[in-house]
Amino acid sequence: MNLIRVQDLSFSYGDNQMILQGLNLEFTEQTTAIIGQNGAGKTTFVKLLKGLLTPSSGDIFINNINTKELIAAKLAKYIGLVFQNPNDQIFKSKVIDEVMFGPLNIGYSEKESKEYAIEALELVGLSGEVDRNPYDLSLSQRKMITVASVLAMQTNIIIFDEPTMGQDYEGKEKLKEIMRRLHHNGKLVISILHDMDFVAEVFERTIVFNRGRVLMDGDTRSVFSKVEMLKGAYLDQPFVTQVGKQLGFAETFLNVDELVEYAVSREIHN
Amino acid sequence: MNIIRVEGLKYKYPHTDKLALDDLTFDIKKGEFIGIVGKNTAGKSTLCYALTGLVPHFFKGAYGGQVYVDDLEILKSDISDISLKAGLVFENPFSQMTGSKYTVAEEIAFGLENMGVDREEMITRINESLLLLDIEHIKDKNPFSLSGGQMQRLAIASVIAMRPDVLILDEPTSQLDPQGTEEVFKVVEKLTKEGITIIMAEHKIEKIAQYSDRVMLLHNGRLIDFDTPQKVFSREDILDFGVSPPIFTKICRVLNIRDANTDLYPVTLEQVPKKELTLSKETISKRR
Numbered sequence: 294m295n296l297i298r299v300q301d302l303s304f305s306y307g308d309n310q311m312i313l314q315g316l317n318l319e320f321t322e323q324t325t326a327i328i329g330q331n332g333a334g335k336t337t338f339v340k341l342l343k344g345l346l347t348p349s350s351g352d353i354f355i356n357n358i359n360t361k362e363l364i365a366a367k368l369a370k371y372i373g374l375v376f377q378n379p380n381d382q383i384f385k386s387k388v389i390d391e392v393m394f395g396p397l398n399i400g401y402s403e404k405e406s407k408e409y410a411i412e413a414l415e416l417v418g419l420s421g422e423v424d425r426n427p428y429d430l431s432l433s434q435r436k437m438i439t440v441a442s443v444l445a446m447q448t449n450i451i452i453f454d455e456p457t458m459g460q461d462y463e464g465k466e467k468l469k470e471i472m473r474r475l476h477h478n479g480k481l482v483i484s485i486l487h488d489m490d491f492v493a494e495v496f497e498r499t500i501v502f503n504r505g506r507v508l509m510d511g512d513t514r515s516v517f518s519k520v521e522m523l524k525g526a527y528l529d530q531p532f533v534t535q536v537g538k539q540l541g542f543a544e545t546f547l548n549v550d551e552l553v554e555y556a557v558s559r560e561i562h563n
Numbered sequence: 564m565n566i567i568r569v570e571g572l573k574y575k576y577p578h579t580d581k582l583a584l585d586d587l588t589f590d591i592k593k594g595e596f597i598g599i600v601g602k603n604t605a606g607k608s609t610l611c612y613a614l615t616g617l618v619p620h621f622f623k624g625a626y627g628g629q630v631y632v633d634d635l636e637i638l639k640s641d642i643s644d645i646s647l648k649a650g651l652v653f654e655n656p657f658s659q660m661t662g663s664k665y666t667v668a669e670e671i672a673f674g675l676e677n678m679g680v681d682r683e684e685m686i687t688r689i690n691e692s693l694l695l696l697d698i699e700h701i702k703d704k705n706p707f708s709l710s711g712g713q714m715q716r717l718a719i720a721s722v723i724a725m726r727p728d729v730l731i732l733d734e735p736t737s738q739l740d741p742q743g744t745e746e747v748f749k750v751v752e753k754l755t756k757e758g759i760t761i762i763m764a765e766h767k768i769e770k771i772a773q774y775s776d777r778v779m780l781l782h783n784g785r786l787i788d789f790d791t792p793q794k795v796f797s798r799e800d801i802l803d804f805g806v807s808p809p810i811f812t813k814i815c816r817v818l819n820i821r822d823a824n825t826d827l828y829p830v831t832l833e834q835v836p837k838k839e840l841t842l843s844k845e846t847i848s849k850r851r
Contacts, residue, residue, distance in 0.1 A: 331712040331740045377738070380657070432654060433603050459654060459737045461602045461766050462807040487740045490810060527742040532769055532810040532832070539835045549810060553817045560842045 295319050295357075296450055296481045297342060302351035304337060312337045313505045316351070320450075324472065324482045326492040326513070329502035330527045335485045336377065338502070339452045342483075344368040355450070370399050373443035377454040377485075379427075379435035388414070388430075388438055389423040395446040406445070413441035416471055433459045440471065451475055453484040457491055469495050489531040493517060493547040501526050518545040566728055566760050567591035567614065571628035574609065574618055583609040585784035587628070591762065593728070596755050598775035598792070599764040602805030605781040607764035608654075611733045613637070614762065616645035633728055647678070650722035654734035656714035659721070660706050667709070667717055668693070668702045674725045692720035695750055712743035719747065723754070730754060732763040736770070748774050769809045772796060772830035780804060793827040793834075811835055819846045 297320035304313040313334045327335050340346045342353060344365040353360045355371050373395070376382045385391035389410055396406035414420045417437040422430060427438050436459060443451060456468050465488075472482050472495055486492050492499055492513065499516040501509040503526040509516050517523070517530050529535070530545075537546040537555075546552040567590065574584040584606050591597055599607045612618040619626040620642045630637040632648045653659050664670040668689050675685045693699045696716040701709065706717060715738055722730060732751070736744040748770050751761050765771050771778060771792070778795040780788040782804040788795050795801070796808040797816075807813070808830070815821070815828045815835060819842070822834050829835045 329740075331710045331743055378655070378657070380655075431603055455738070459603075459734060459766070461805055462802075463602060463805050487744075489741065527740070529741055533814070535832055536811055536814050536835055539832060539837055541837075549813050549817070552814055556818055556842065557847055560847055 295321060296355070298354040298357075299342075300352045300354075302341065302348050302353060304334075304341060304346065304349045311349075311505055313341070316507060318500070318507065318510070320481060320483065322476070322479065322481055323497045324476050324495060325484075325498040325500060326496035327483065327485045327500050327502060328487070328489070328492060328526075328528060329508075333502040333526070334505040335502050336454055339374060339454055339483070339485065342450075342452065343372055343374040345374075366398075369395070369446065369448070371448055372450040372452065373446050373448040374452045375439050375443045375454060375456060377458065379432065379439045382439045382442070383427045383435060386426050387423075388419065388425050388427055391427055391438055392442045392445050395442050399446060401447075409445040409447060410441070413444040416444060416474075417441045418467055433461065433464055436460065437464070437467075440468070444471070444475075448480075450481045450483070453482075453486075455485050455487060457486065457488050465491065489517070489529065490533055490548075493531040493533060501528065514545050514547055517547065564593045565590045566593040566633055567762075568631040569614075569628070570630075572613060572630055573625070573627040574613060575625040576609075576622060577624045579624075582784050584613060587784075587786050589779070589786060589789055591760060593760055594755050594758050595776045596752060596761045596774055597763070598771035598778045599762065599781060600766075600768065600771060600778060600795075600806050601781035601787075604783070605805070606784040607781055608733050609784070610781065611651060611731045611762070611764055614729070614731055615649045615651040616640065616642045617651070620645075646727075647725070648727060649729040649731060650725055650727035652715075652719050652722055652730070652732040652735050654737050656718045656738065659718040660714070662707075665705055666703050667698060667706055670706045670717060671721045671724050674721055678725060688724045688726070692724040695723060695753070696720040697746060697750075712739040715739060716743070716747065719750070727759070729760045729762065732761070732765075734764055734766065736765065736767060744770065768796075768807060769811070769831075772809045772812075780806065792830045793822065793825055796830045797827045817846075818842060 299316050299318040302313060302316040305311045329335055341348060344360050383391055392410040392414055393406045396409050417440050419437055427435050457465050475482050496513050499513045500507055508526050509522055517534055520530060533546050533549055533552055537552050569587050569589050572584055572587040573582055575582050601607050613630055616637050635645060635648055661673050664673055671689045671692050672685055693702050696719055698716050701713060715735060736747050752774055755761055775792050778792045780795050787804055796812045801808050811832055812828045812830050822829050
């Protein structure tokens with residue numbers, strides 16, 4: 294099923310410079326990573342999906358409804374976006390109020406909203422901080438508040454813009470777990486990421502943006518096998534893939550276990 | 564020559580019970596590249612503040628021990644004097660912009676104006692910084708029209724223009740793409756060749772392993788280890804401190820591939836042997 298369909302989408306901020314040009318994409322339930330240089334148009338693209346920007350030309354269909362026919366507030370029921378910078382998103386003085394704001398705003402009752410908020414805060418590991426002021430917490434914790442705020446809205450599509458920013462090892466592992474769980478629960482997870490090993494480990498599909506166009510789009514392994522194309526977008530293969538190559542293997546590895554298993558089984562067969 | 568000397572440093576933020584920095588003692592030599600690693604509550608940012616005088620001159624609280632940057636003792640020095648010795652780049656470039664300047668070049672000039680640098684010298688330093696951080700082409704743009712990555716490079720340029728002895732960076736690449744990250748590390752490494760000491764707190768472990776002369780591992784405000792990247796990242800217990808070793812190290816540990824020179828695990832791609840792998844029987848049987 295197509296959850297999102299993008300047709301001939303172009304966008305510019307009003308000057309002559311086109312930020313996105315002629316995009317045609319479809320999104321199913323596959324977890325999808327969007328990678329590319331700063332300035333490639335990734336954030337603009339997800340803001341368009343979320344209805345925060347309007348296409349200069351072309352159409353976006355969410356659940357087969359053209360976003361032009363929906364106001365952003367209506368669209369909020371279908372699609373959630375976690376901003377790159379939590380300070381752009383947080384405005385309440387209590388963590389719980391911040392996380393309840395979204396579900397309340399799209400029509401859930403006080404009781405439901407609280408339930409969803411608490412569940413989401415537990416998932417991101419902040420259930421102990423419900424009464425704190427978000428600005429008394431660290432940037433990485435504020436980032437997790439914004440993740441919880443979007444999860445609490447129970448949307449079918451969840452988009453993350455650079456979620457690993459400022460996260461330590463534990464935070465990144467938590468994000469991986471959250472994304473896997475969302476996917477398992479049938480949600481569409483889309484994420485902009487700069488951490489190639491994170492992409493390789495978690496995402497089924499990877500789209501490479503370059504100067505406002507789609508340079509590559511395919512299953513993650515095949516995208517990461519194309520070194521030269523990646524270089525063209527100023528990207529490198531994941532470190533794990535690079536190690537495999539260094540050790541003389543022809544395969545494209547996407548995580549440590551895969552590489553280790555391969556190395557060991559090859560030795561056994563030799 | 565030691566540019567930084569820290570002896571028994573303890574610090575507690577106001578209205579908190581726990582020590583954010585707990586009895587730290589260490590020296591840093593001029594021109595070293597030091598990586599600070601640890602989980603988010605380890606005290607990395609607080610240490611950055613303590614080395615630049617924000618602790619205890621801006622953040623009050625309980626303070627003990629001594630911190631020397633060059634010949635200045637932080638506790639007894641004026642923050643404006645400290646700022647000539649040690650510059651700080653924050654994790655979020657937004658918090659570093661003055662908000663009062665309309666172009667990138669003027670933003671870089673701000674610190675120099677406050678230092679009373681004369682016009683000719685100012686222009687030289689601005690151009691030098693623009694070049695070093697590869698932001699010449701945007702020198703006339705408004706700082707707030709820049710992408711996150713460009714803005715962070717501007718923040719670093721503004722500090723570098725003041726020519727501090729020590730440059731302290733608190734997760735400077737967290738908003739940058741892989742290319743931007745690499746550029747920052749390369750530029751910063753270049754600065755060590757000019758005798759500037761670099762202290763960088765970062766979560767991008769593979770980069771820290773590649774560029775640092777020594778890695779400082781912090782946990783709950785304590786100094787757990789301060790040694791070469793290979794020694795620190797080869798620790799069996801590193802995950803207990805919320806730090807993942809570089810992917811190269813993880814793989815090599817499981818496959819028991821060691822660096823021939825040190826008998827420790829490789830921490831960079833270059834250290835991974837470039838040849839077909841032969842695994843020991845022991846390694847294979849362990850995985851079966």
